[in-house]
Amino acid sequence: MRTTLPSMRAAFYEQRGDSGVLQIDEIATPGPGVGEVRVRLAVAAVNPTDWKMRSRGDDLPAPQIPGMDGAGVVEAVGPGVDIGRIGERVWIYHAGYQRRWGTAAQFTVVPARQAVHLPDGVELDQAAALGIPYITAYGCLLCDGPIEGQTVLIHGGAGAVGHAAIQLARRAGAHVITTVSSSAKGELAIAAGAHVVIDYTAPDATEAVRRAAPAGVDRIIEVALTRNMDMDLAVLAPHGVIVTYAADNDDPTIPVRALMTNNVTLRFAMVYGFAPALIAAAVAEITAALASGELQPLPFIRFPLEETAAAHDAVEGRVAAKVLIDIP
Ligand SMILES: NC(=O)c1ccc[n+]([C@@H]2O[C@H](COP(=O)([O-])OP(=O)(O)OC[C@H]3O[C@@H](n4cnc5c(N)ncnc54)[C@H](OP(=O)(O)O)[C@@H]3O)[C@@H](O)[C@H]2O)c1
Known part of the structure; x- marks a missing residue:
């Protein structure tokens, strides 16, 4: 029997250019492949890399959802991933790097190691803003x-x-x-x-x-x-x-x-x-720092998913705050 996944709301672009190329619409929800998890995102964070990748580069083979960083809850796992991860709160890094499934969407799929366990008590806003900068x-x-x-x-x-x-x-x-x-x-x-x-x-x-x-x-x-x-x-x-x-x-x-x-x-x-070992060491240290309560976020400025273009423009304009996108 074939099951059809419900669609998800996402920001995406089909050609590169200024923030006007960003569209918001319903698209098919991705399924997790081997070694991957699917995460229901609550918050995405925007980095300069997001508008730079959207602006420049080669032709796109398929619509691209922008966003490297975000936070949410593991909602499904692919073959080879511990089913016990379902329900785990995680922060995400490198989601949209050489993959279609960035974080400006209701769901992303990433290799399981790129969905990092979030210590109890850490807010999803702070978690969403960790990946690229930290x-x-x-x-x-x-x-x-x-x-x-x-x-x-x-x-x-x-x-x-x-x-x-x-x-x-x-x-x-x-x-x-x-x-x-x-x-x-x-x-x-x-x-x-x-x-x-x-x-x-x-x-x-x-x-x-x-x-x-x-x-x-x-x-x-x-x-x-x-x-x-x-x-x-x-x-x-x-x-x-x-x-x-x-x-x-x-x-x-x-x-x-x-x-x-x-x-x-x-x-x-x-x-x-970065070498995989350096990234792994970074992830371990960031998680330890979070668990000890020693990391503090920058002030946030928030945009709804429907205003992803404005969020990109704010980062390109060098707003003095960390830009977050609230995922509905
Ligand atoms: N290579 C990588 O892997 C990598 C990773 C992350 C980011 N980046 C790049 O790094 C840049 C910064 O990223 P970000 O997310 O940190 O941006 P950001 O939050 O906008 O921070 C940039 C900071 O640079 C400061 N700055 C600008 N000119 C300066 C100067 N002459 N001396 C001292 N500080 C100065 C700005 O301070 P004032 O506003 O006070 O001038 C601002 O606080 C971007 O170009 C981004 O694409 C690269």
């Missing part, structure tokens, strides 16, 4: 090993990745200096655990970092390499590392002699390409 932050901080006792400079400490990085760096035992552009953002960074907050728009910002780290910083988590290169070179300790995770179509000229003289490592990080 895994990126973890990888940038810890891809070269422990940072206990090191001084880390995290640029943009009120941004999604920067705010996550402050919290994970503190848990890893680092001394944390961060940069922001306003006192309101500075308060978010302090609440996240930064030891020192510096306004990067101030004329003496570089001097302020130097005063905070007279021996130099060991590791820089960089969101704006071209704009910050001079400061980074001025404050980095010999043998220091700059890890860049953002590109804004403004590639820098590489100052080879200055980097070489100080034996600097210039590293680049893309979360989708």
